[in-house]
Amino acid sequence: MKLQKVSNSEINGIPSFSKNSGVTAQYVGHSNMQPKDSVEFTGKFPEKIVDSTSTEDVAEELEKIMPRSLNGMKKLKDNINEFQNILINSLGTGLIAPIFIKWNPLSKTDEDTRTYTAWRQPVSAALAIATQAVITLPFAAAIKAMASDGAFGQLYNETAYKNPEKFLRDLREKNKIYYDTAKFNGKKDLEEIKPETYDKLITHTFDDLIEQENKEIKRISDKKLPGRIARSKYYTKNSEKVITTLSTLEEQLKTIKTAKEAKTYLNGEVKRMKKSNADGELVKIVEELRDRALYNPKTKRSIWDKIFFRKPKLYVVADADETVMKAIHDKIDKIIGKENFKDENLGIERPRGIVYRYAGKSEEEATQMAKESLVKTNNGLEEAVNFLTDLKKRYKDEHLSVSDIEAEFRNKMKNNFRLGEKNFACDVLKELKNYTKNNINIFKQVEGMTVSFAMLPITCELLNWLYPRFMDAVFPNLSSKKHTKVSSDLVNKATKNSEVK
Amino acid sequence: MSEAKGIMKIIGSVGNTAAFRKPLKAMSKIGFVNKMESHAWNSDKAQSYITGLGILSLVLKDGFGCYLYVKQSLNNKKIPDDKRKFVAALDLTNGGLMIAMQLLAYATISHKLVQSKLFAKMFKKCIARPALKGYQALLEKDFANRNIKNPNGRVFHESADDYENSARKAFAHFSSLVAATIFGKRVVVPFIATPLADKAEKMMNKDKKEVTTDKGTENTYDKQTAPADKNTQFRAAEVQQTNLLDKYQKQK
16 A cells, blocks of 8 residues: 555645644555545544654654654754844844943943944844845745745756655656646646656665665664673673662652653662762663653643644643553563573573673673674664665666566565565655755755845945934934034033133 | 734745746756755755855855945944944954854854764753653554554664754754854954954054144144133132132032
8 A cells, every 4th residue: 555645635625724724734545554545524634644664754753752852953954044044143143242342351442432333233133134034034935835836947846746646656657757847837748857867866765775774884883882782791790780770770660650750760860879979881771761751741832833833733642651661661671570581592591681691791701792682683784785785786787667676675575674665666755855855945045145145235224324323312322412412511611611710 | 923923924925926936936047056956965965055055145244244334334424433433443353253253163063073962962862762762662652542553663763863863954054053153253253353443443543644734724722621721820820819719629
């Protein structure tokens, strides 16, 4: 069953809506669900259907449970443009710069002049926002709309993947990708992707897949393996300490029912252990237990949510506390579990806790065992890299079609291949989406630069016109009006003295 | 909050007019703009390129703005004479230093090593494997509640990596921008620029030749002291004449 992302116009009877209107976008049909080829409008918006083999869908679902600070960062990524750049720049100009001009101990200039100059900064910042930043907004909105409805050429055109099912079908059956460029060049027929772009797209899809596997190999060699070796070595001589500490913690955790309480309790334990100079590795183990309980359900609306979404984006996972507590108990059990099992690697029966595997072994033995425990994973990754590199070469030499490539993946699936479940066409779709979105973002940035640069002389002229007038009106003592005042004081003084005379 | 949405809607409708769409369409056909597509294949490189363009935009505007501000400040009769040169000098030193400092701050903060350390300092706890194990358990529970098949470990970790990468890219962009425009440009620069402006002002005045005035035509009028206050010797004699004036003199 293929993934189908249904565009608004395709669902008859359902009113037009988008993510921005606060309503979740609709996805229909995928491998793990009952077939569902149409959506019936019942007055309620149907719940979004998730494809759990799609990293894009799973990453989106992750947002519901990840911390708001990270979600905020992820959201910012989609909104990077010249408007934000000018806004940040103006914040610095308007709020920070005046402080360092006015109260600068290194300057020998009189305070009045410094204050006078300092006030130029907020005026300039306000003008930059009003003239340079605001003008970029309708341009950015226009780019978004034009990219979506195909008013640009292929580089900035999102019509190719507006209907993902059609995209996948065309790619698998015809080895083609089509753009709707009617609004760009007036041609009614769909426009085929340029052959050189298609070639680059397939090559880059391979490159990305290879890079992903290589990254994992690097993560294992740089982080996972050293971490596992250090932990294994620690277990060899400190198994009793680990068993005692974790057994005590487990007893206490049995009385705790919520993730929040568990986090507080374990955090307290970490602090107490650090204070009493407990072994670093033991502290790390307790920290790892604590970090399983970071979940913070979204029960209150964030400022972002209030500003940009009409419907509250709140989300609570049902039975989250039980799930988190189970994850913590499972981890403890994985380390010190007493239940016996047959260890195939060692050929003996032992308690299944990992600590018993290493207890009493020499450091060299522990290092070797840790390395061996990752051999299978590493071999799988290297096999995947070799397979992808070979397939990429074959694509170039033999001009394999996407369906040929997918058949190669399926053939490998039988051998428990790591990438057996990969849908190459979906990866091509993801690659094209990223490429087009990156092009649009670059275009937006260039447009923002051009427009704000063109507005600069106007900002400068306005500043020169406004700044002295603003100072005259608000701070006459600092501006030229001060001189009139000084002169009149002098005249008054002179007159008075004359009178005295 | 509904006002914010209303404003966005208006902006959207304004942008949808030919006044905005036509120039954008024309711009999308420019060759050198389209050549930038080579940076779009890799999302990390694309993001670095966009951040670099953002900083370049700020630097170009600062350079051009500096030229305009100095020129205009020097000719702006509305700014008092005694402050005009200082304002212009401050503009000039500011401009030069701002460009240098922004480039320096950007090069430092946007460096891969600095970025990974900064990001880890702020978010390491939430993205480390133990935390991800907790989130994975929750996601699986949530999917089970909704009758969705659980993603396999590879898909989960690839998704978590995608999620983390998006957050990392935004963090890299905004931290570079904040470092360049707020710290470099607005904290460090004014601190150095103001004393440098003193020196620049002096240099500007040095170039100006002093005007020699003939003794016969020299203006002896003192703007600072009134003529009545000048001859203190004479005044002192006068002051001694009455007790009231004596009192006044003492008060002074």
